Amino acid sequence: MVQKYQSPIRVYKHPFELVMEAYERRFPTCHLIPMFVDSEVLEETESEDGSVHNVQRRCKLDVDAPRLLKRIAGVDYVYFSQENTLNKRERTLHIESHNETFSNRVIIHELCSYSAHPENEDWTCFEQSASLDIKSFFGFESTVEKIAMKQYASSIKKGKEIIEFYLNQLEEEGISHVPRWTPSLDAPSSSVTTKPVCATPKLLQLELPVTPALDADYIKRYLGDLTPLQESCLIRLRQWLQESHKGKIPKDEHILRFLRARDFNMEKAREILCQSLTWRKQHQVDYLLETWTSPQVLSDYYTGGWHHHDKEGRPLYILRLGQMDTKGLVRALGEESLLRHVLSINEEGLRRCEENTKVFGRPISCWTCLVDLEGLNMRHLWRPGVKALLRIIEVVEANYPETLGRLLILRAPRVFPVLWTLVSPFIDENTRKKFLIYAGNDYQGPGGLLDYIDKEVIPDFLGGECMVIPEGGLVPKSLYRTAEELENEDISLWTETIYQSASVFKGAPHEVVLEIIDAASVITWDFDVCKGDVVFHLYHSKRAPQPPRKDPLVGQHSSITTPGGNNVQLIDKSWTLGLDYSMVESPLTCKEGESVQGSHVTRWPGFYILQWRFHTMPGSASTNLPRVDDVLASLQVSSHKCKVMYYTEVIGSEDFRLVAVCVS
Template sequence: IGIMPVGSAHPENEDWTCFEQSASLDIKSFFGFESTVEKIAMKQYASSIKKGKEIIEFYLNQLEEEGISHVPRWTPSLDAPSSSSSSTLADATQSEATSNDATNQPDDQMENQTGTPDDKLDADYIKRYLGDLTPLQESCLIRLRQWLQESHKGKIPKDEHILRFLRARDFNMEKAREILCQSLTWRKQHQVDYLLETWTSPQVLSDYYTGGWHHHDKEGRPLYILRLGQMDTKGLVRALGEESLLRHVLSINEEGLRRCEENTKVFGRPISCWTCLVDLEGLNMRHLWRPGVKALLRIIEVVEANYPETLGRLLILRAPRVFPVLWTLVSPFIDENTRKKFLIYAGNDYQGPGGLLDYIDKEVIPDFLGGECMCEVPEGGLVPKSLYRTAEELENEDISLWTETIYQSASVFKGAPHEVVLEIIDAASVITWDFDVCKGDVVFHLYHSKRAPQLPRKDPLVGQHSSITTPGGNNVQLIDKSWTLGLDYSMVESPLTCKEGESVQGSHVTRWPGFYILQWRFHTMPGSASTNLPRVDDVLASLQVSSHKCKVMYYTEVIGSEDFRGSMTSLESSHSGFSQLSHATSNHSQSSSMISR
């Protein structure tokens, strides 16, 4: 192993000295203990760095005690060979002694950056706009900016923006440069720099997107409020498509960057991120609509890649019991550093010690959270289905969300229900469903059986399960006609009558292992016995019945008991403060269901 400390002049200020120390380790073979040897070497390397720093500080203190505050820059004589090692201490001494009173020369290239001073090493500028930086962090910022100036044509991001990418990668130059270059290319391709000037929010977003900016928190960070529990995510996706929602979220992030710059000027200190308050009151299985969750995951991916370190704190209030299910789906896609900024409050615990008042002034707490400040964030509500767009319209705009075949269509005939079987191995798993009644009225049931239902036989000619094939979809029957309800199988959910045009989402926490059967049955309108003359409603009903066919589009999914119970346990323990929602397990054997339309 070799360790070599090297001193060199600072790239922006020659009166400063940068020290770099590197080591190389080459282990051919060490009887299977190569990793142990590597750890020992790293420990020795860290000790060497510490010792080198102590030596430099010792000689600097010696000079200070002798009253020496300035040492001229060392220059080799014309007849003497240069020696980098002989100049190291002199450069270090000069760096320490003159760092406070050195006059830095402006860089011509930095004059191209609007709104930032020419002298990037000025202590007042760093404190005023960038925050506390160690010399190493400052050096990383300057070197990355200099590299961008030399390699990139066009607009160079401001120091605050470069710092976000450095902080996101713990000031690893190579990693930060990689993600920053990818983001700059992305911004150029999609003209993101001009998004605030070119993007016009559709009226449906203005009316039904339950988010907006609302004053600032106690630290001066812009405050964004999102009433997610009141938002009709399915309606927004069906009315707008994934791309429009993504553009809207990007415009929110761009506006957040602009507000951070404004607040930096107002409060006289660097403000580089914002606070987000998410109210989950009203959250239910309707928000777990699979295409909506898929759109959310894509939005998170884009924001994480291009707006790192812009979220200072995320306050999640009034988290209901269904929240762990959503968290289980979303959390793996959120950066670990971002997850550490989450504060989760279940119920009304946000009103107590360690709650909302620790982060937001009482005067700006929204009225719907018990405060006195009127909040202009829309209240949301269901998006009218008249605003929905067809799959063809979305497909023509090259939106992949609705064109994927995650939903299945099925026909429900009079006397021939459509059934889906799910085998559950672990009790306390969660069965979720989402379906639209496209035609006719149906009755939805959920059954449990210890016996495996007989699957439809396979047609040897086509190699598929036999079923009643119609232009509108398939019909599959699983429950044997010889089975007796209450003996061979049991009902675990009360029947739910669903009208034509309704959207239904729900879930069931299983109590026993076995086979669960989802059934959609044709709903027969009861006849009227009050009069011999047919009523208009009866005539219309008879016309509907005469078709003897209903149509549904459905999607179902099973969430494992370990993930669900682990998330639920952590949520129940997060009455205030941060919760990682770990995978600890507990026994939740009771059955529960949530159905919404």
């Protein structure tokens, strides 16, 4: 498997020409890099006008590897080939290097780029990426990978320090300015022709891919200290989201939480992040703080709230769980209303983390929660209440990873171990490590509450002077609601979404028909591929597709639908493409986890059909089975099922013209 690494952008607050002068001092050897033994120039070329300078070097490295491994490999040094292309006119230096030693067993490819800062011409940007592909290495593939990762991380860390060392050296020598390149009056107008300095090789113009990267200072200021490989994971996952989610991506802090939750395993982090982004979109969680209003019963009887911050600047949330009538709240509100309230608390926590990051001048990505259990007894172990708690834990764990910095559990009574036994299996192991549990008044001694929270913000019920958290009390039974009322309330809460879900089977696409009366209307779509890969089509027909007919003998639709009843096929199997209906948008293949937005300006009135079809890999066998038989066959294989979440809207021609005028 190919390992890829991407560093953040490093910014030198010095002009490009001065940085290039410092860079050249690294050769032929550099005492600041002990493993860099020597280098020699193999070929050198320069354009006729002197604007482009190309150098090919061979570098000799003494890699920090075990002597046993070197003996088995039969080498003491590793050789790399490096090609530098300096464009003085464009103020860029592109560097490409790869290993010569063991190139048939290990392929290391590195790209570096120096360029003038796009917003400040007196600054210089540096970006670095690399890939590692170990095919075989005498059975030591894992060891070689670890050595390579260590060397790469070390080189990234040392790179900026070395340039700054030579910049300081230049300053000590009185060199603080290097003039920019300007064409001479007698230079030829074209810079394509080259003249050899040592030989006559072909001039290579490297074009590094433009990748969205992060400034190293920004990472340290807002995200915290990360290793080079962690920085690489963040940048690569961010880049993947920009490519697959059409620019609609979460903030870097949010991406980083999911990476940390999976120990920076990119594939695992990407999977849970995509699931969470789909969940947030489906339930409009991004707008929860603006749209959710807590019911009065929560204001009166919910014993929790945000309260200042801890000694590390983390937002502090206090919950008097022992004083809370969990049964009364569940009976009065229902499980889903409580869940939505907890989600609003978490959304508020994310907002407070951002604010505290700005206030304290350092990254604050999580909060501290203080839970007081005084009063906890067996009535809190009421089964529906525990079920609601487990449901809340499940949703929060999946969508707000690494947001809890510390959980202080105070005055835990004897019944607490019973509750802990019930809920702890549902809590992530990394989260459980953040729990500090105090029985009785143990929190008042050394290692207790005062180690984490300033004395002046300790609430009154714990011996402090602040009176902030309501005492709660029993919810009056007159506020209890019937099971039917609660069920209807739960359904309405989570169906308040503009998105619909549908399953797509092999041989059974999902289709949506839109009738267009006015030409030049605009059809818009926004969908997420939750599972599997699909192909999206847009068709036009002059006649209306008929919905599935019911079989009069059995009273059921003649077409097969998914178990959830959310798969609809409208195009009749007897229709012929190009005769009965036509394709108006090129097919779009969409992979699992992608978010797709698009629009189509209609040219004719009629019926437009949006279709999501199961993506069949090239070369897979096709069949001529009838659609129903094909569906029945596909139902036997779980991998033949995809799932999409979608929203479509038609903007009328008048409205579209109005929007166009406003935009222009």
